[in-house]
Amino acid sequence: MIRTEGLTKEYDGFAAVKDLNLHVEPGEIYGFLGPNGAGKTTTIIMLLGILQPTRGCIFLFGQALHQYYFDIKRRLGVVGEHQYLYDDMTAYEYLSFFADLYHVDNKAERIGKLMEAVGLDKYLQMQASDYSRGMQQKLGLVRALLHDPDLLILDEPVLGLDPHGIIEVRRLIQEQNRRGKTIFISSHILSEIERTAHRVGIINHGVLVAEDSITNLRNRLRQQMELEVEFQEIRPGLVEALYSLPFIREVAAQGNRLTIQLDAASDGRARISAVISAQGGIIVDMRTKEMSLEEAFVTITEKHVSLWTERGSP
Amino acid sequence: MSWGSDWGPRWRAVLLIQRRDLEAMIFGWGLYLALALAFLASLLILRNDLAFVNESGLSVFANPFALPFFITALISSFFLAISSVTTIAREKGQGTLEVLFYGPVDHVSYIVGKYLAQVITYLVMMALYVPSFILHTLLTNLVFPAGLAWAILLSVFTVSAVVALGIFLSTVARNVRASLFLFGVTTLAFLGIQVGHTILVTLPAQGRYYDPMLFLKNTFAILNQTALWLSPYSYLDRGMEAVVRGSAGVYLALFLLSAVYTVGFLGLSAISLRHRGVRRK
Numbered sequence A: 001m002i003r004t005e006g007l008t009k010e011y012d013g014f015a016a017v018k019d020l021n022l023h024v025e026p027g028e029i030y031g032f033l034g035p036n037g038a039g040k041t042t043t044i045i046m047l048l049g050i051l052q053p054t055r056g057c058i059f060l061f062g063q064a065l066h067q068y069y070f071d072i073k074r075r076l077g078v079v080g081e082h083q084y085l086y087d088d089m090t091a092y093e094y095l096s097f098f099a100d101l102y103h104v105d106n107k108a109e110r111i112g113k114l115m116e117a118v119g120l121d122k123y124l125q126m127q128a129s130d131y132s133r134g135m136q137q138k139l140g141l142v143r144a145l146l147h148d149p150d151l152l153i154l155d156e157p158v159l160g161l162d163p164h165g166i167i168e169v170r171r172l173i174q175e176q177n178r179r180g181k182t183i184f185i186s187s188h189i190l191s192e193i194e195r196t197a198h199r200v201g202i203i204n205h206g207v208l209v210a211e212d213s214i215t216n217l218r219n220r221l222r223q224q225m226e227l228e229v230e231f232q233e234i235r236p237g238l239v240e241a242l243y244s245l246p247f248i249r250e251v252a253a254q255g256n257r258l259t260i261q262l263d264a265a266s267d268g269r270a271r272i273s274a275v276i277s278a279q280g281g282i283i284v285d286m287r288t289k290e291m292s293l294e295e296a297f298v299t300i301t302e303k304h305v306s307l308w309t310e311r312g313s314p
Numbered sequence B: 001m002s003w004g005s006d007w008g009p010r011w012r013a014v015l016l017i018q019r020r021d022l023e024a025m026i027f028g029w030g031l032y033l034a035l036a037l038a039f040l041a042s043l044l045i046l047r048n049d050l051a052f053v054n055e056s057g058l059s060v061f062a063n064p065f066a067l068p069f070f071i072t073a074l075i076s077s078f079f080l081a082i083s084s085v086t087t088i089a090r091e092k093g094q095g096t097l098e099v100l101f102y103g104p105v106d107h108v109s110y111i112v113g114k115y116l117a118q119v120i121t122y123l124v125m126m127a128l129y130v131p132s133f134i135l136h137t138l139l140t141n142l143v144f145p146a147g148l149a150w151a152i153l154l155s156v157f158t159v160s161a162v163v164a165l166g167i168f169l170s171t172v173a174r175n176v177r178a179s180l181f182l183f184g185v186t187t188l189a190f191l192g193i194q195v196g197h198t199i200l201v202t203l204p205a206q207g208r209y210y211d212p213m214l215f216l217k218n219t220f221a222i223l224n225q226t227a228l229w230l231s232p233y234s235y236l237d238r239g240m241e242a243v244v245r246g247s248a249g250v251y252l253a254l255f256l257l258s259a260v261y262t263v264g265f266l267g268l269s270a271i272s273l274r275h276r277g278v279r280r281k
Ligand SMILES: Nc1ncnc2c1ncn2[C@@H]1O[C@H](COP(=O)(O)OP(=O)(O)O)[C@@H](O)[C@H]1O
Pocket: A011, A016, A034, A035, A036, A037, A038, A039, A040, A041, A042, A043
């Protein structure tokens, strides 16, 4: 459905998106995850042909956009990062305009049905620009669904929604997916798409650092454990000694405290203690923490850890 | 973006963009302000002419509608130039331009749609204005001159050229203010050259051997010649003259020139829009 090869966007030498190879399969919900500034919007805008990539190719429905521009655009439903509205149109006029643009039959009925699904049918005659942020977000989604597109591209569609709104939007997305539609959805909050997405790609600093099913990702992340150890003092050579242990992934020092990331599969706490005492270190306090998926995501993105290295298969 | 094929869906986008702009124009107030100004100016000129006819006792007056129509067309094209120069910049500033491009709209369809809206607005203005001329001929015993019909036809093309230039400036500018500024500078440059040339021509030469004035005069003559070809405002001026003089050749040439000018600047606009992007900055 979506395929990119070496997709790259550079701004004056700064790469907002680097060598991105995305594969989104037909019928799946693909979560495109990354912190703010990771390059999600830049990627999406390139997918839509609005921004020219510095390098790389894009295929939508297996075809290059510039060759089948109108055919492809008609099969796409897009909710952008911001809901830009005309300030002289009611919600109905706004939707009606786009319904005409996308050649939608029975537009009044279609608009009514979709607006009802998001609980906005009572506000059809209101100026769209007077809508609250959450309402505008839903209006954008309705606009994107008007022509019953085969592929939905959504850039942070639940940003600014209240919990109730998030559930409504999630339900709508899942219903579309059940009807066989492919959905590409970006977010900077894992929990927002954790329950909906079949697969996620994690992008950080423009680089795709992981791409897997939620289940696999969760299993893999569960295997990580964080150990917080407080010392009287940190002896020189201690950190190096710890790194010699095979199950240690990362050690970070802060004052008299070490934060140690290790594989949870083999509980290496005994061996860590042994190494520490061999170095003459005195432990004041030691705590373990199993990472939640959310924390793992934050760790991956903040510390820029790549998960590719331990990936079994491509 | 493919240029050749896809005219079916592209045409749909053109018509929708055109329709939306035209509706905004008809429900806005700018159009009526421009029309009112044009009416007022024409009325004053015609009354003046009639008074002259009565006083001088002349029974024939060559082209009573030439000047009123010229003023009307000038006011209309000025209004359309301003509205076209702000339209794209505004949509870009609002961000709504980006949303259009999520869907089946490309650079060419967008530009052509914008252009059509402006030109159709001009036709609407003429549809409101011309009957008033006819009414006037009936009330004053003046004859509706055939030349006026020719002038109106040509004006559609010269106004097109003005609109195309406005749209192009709009795609280059970053926001509404910048585009208005660009438009102002361009217009002033064209007018400045014309006025400068007119003044200099009337000044007598002074020095016998070396005259700096001569150099200035020549420079302005060249500039004026260039502006004559580049400024779409001058096309209507010359076109009216051609109609009055009955020189079909010049008239046809201006027709063609306006059309080429329009197509050229619309093409440049599409390229510029593509190059500068459709996203809000
Ligand atoms: N027009 C631009 N010029 C320069 N840098 C840009 C531009 N657009 C985006 N960036 C940079 O590219 C990076 C990715 O931005 P973006 O794709 O918006 O991130 P995300 O959507 O994941 O929050 C950011 O560091 C941003 O500052």
